[in-house]
Amino acid sequence: MTQNILDTLQTGAVFADLAPLGLIAFSGEDTATYLQGQLTNDVRKLATGAAQYSGFCSPKGRLLASFLLWSQDGATYMQLAGDLQEAIQKRLSMFILRSKVKARDARAEIVRIGVAGKHATQLIEAILGVLPPTDMGVVHTPAGSVIRLAAERYQIITTPESAAALNETLGRDASQIDYPIWQWLEIRAGIPTILPATQEQFVPQMVNFDLTNSVNFQKGCYTGQEIVARTQYLGKLKRRMYLVHGDSPAAPGDELYSADMEGQASGMIVNAQPAPNGGWDALAVIQISSADAHPIHLKSLDGALLAIEPLPYPLA
Structure with missing residues (x-):
């Protein structure tokens, strides 16, 4: 490209x-x-x-x-x-x-x-x-x-x-x-595609389904609905999907790290592709507290730094 x-x-x-x-x-x-x-x-x-x-x-x-x-x-x-x-x-x-x-x-x-x-x-x-x-x-x-x-x-x-x-x-x-x-x-555009490497990793809200009109909370029962509804109404969402850019190649399923998580992964790549002006763009689900206050690294704490960029819709 x-x-x-x-x-x-x-x-x-x-x-x-x-x-x-x-x-x-x-x-x-x-x-x-x-x-x-x-x-x-x-x-x-x-x-x-x-x-x-x-x-x-x-x-x-x-x-x-x-x-x-x-x-x-x-x-x-x-x-x-x-x-x-x-x-x-x-x-x-x-x-x-x-x-x-x-x-x-x-x-x-x-x-x-x-x-x-x-x-x-x-x-x-x-x-x-x-x-x-x-x-x-x-x-x-x-x-x-x-x-x-x-x-x-x-x-x-x-x-x-x-x-x-x-x-x-x-x-x-x-x-x-x-x-x-x-x-x-x-x-x-901030539209995720679930792939084999990311199946069963995210509840819908983690990949911003509630922000892209991809989930309806009034429709009634469907497979997994109880957990999705509980996340929406009773829990506090801890992870969101962000648009990120880095210099190193990334792939769906790659884990992300930040210093605050004490060695535990703070996120995961959802989708990634080379960017036309160099580097790689990706959608990544990241711990909100980590994204707000700490540098995010690809694959390890010593890995490539990822910069968070604005999505075309606001993160609620």
Whole structure:
């Protein structure tokens, strides 16, 4: 990744093939009821034409996966880390039992393209002729559907038959980027992706689910809900997710250290990617007291120093 990417984001647009992400489709008349009992967010709101971030927890309230959800053509789509698709699809399918729901691998059914940058909105409107009115809004057109993830980030959803022409059109006015750069954009946006190395490490609030509308505290019971609710209403949250930058490579699951923790880890890397202007950017769950008052180091107290940078949303 080079400085040119930053320049393009500031003056134009970029697009990325999101095929490395997993995709599970749920269909059947009991889909909404079934998913409502499993996921952290209120799945019923998908019927209003909105997308949402959500998660799937263990009975202990620890995240097994995080994902983007939307409804389209009679199915509910769950987009998650590709490395987790098989295991999560299998685990969720175990709970379907007699419900009229089917889960299938949907990666070959549709093509997903991420678009970002200063001119992303203008480009999306020119291609599809319409824009979602708000963040996490979804609109459907004959040429494809589009989710507005944020003011300058979108996801287009189209058919394999239409993808080639769409990519050609995008290529005339935007620069194509590799998937890791899209992951870097997700990191800068403060949107975590649970990976195999970080499964069962965090309750939703630790990765800021309550700040990104990824958990709903009024929806009723779901797997792990009791622990999540107790953390929200009865406990004091001790760890939060921060955006950090350092000079040394980092990887999901790497532990973080600070002098106040007496040799115990004070945090963990959630996601990390090289930054276009050098070094590495990462999302990291860190002890709040440590982040507020002590230098944070990667892998050991003698490890590389990490600087905390502002997220695009306030930490409550």
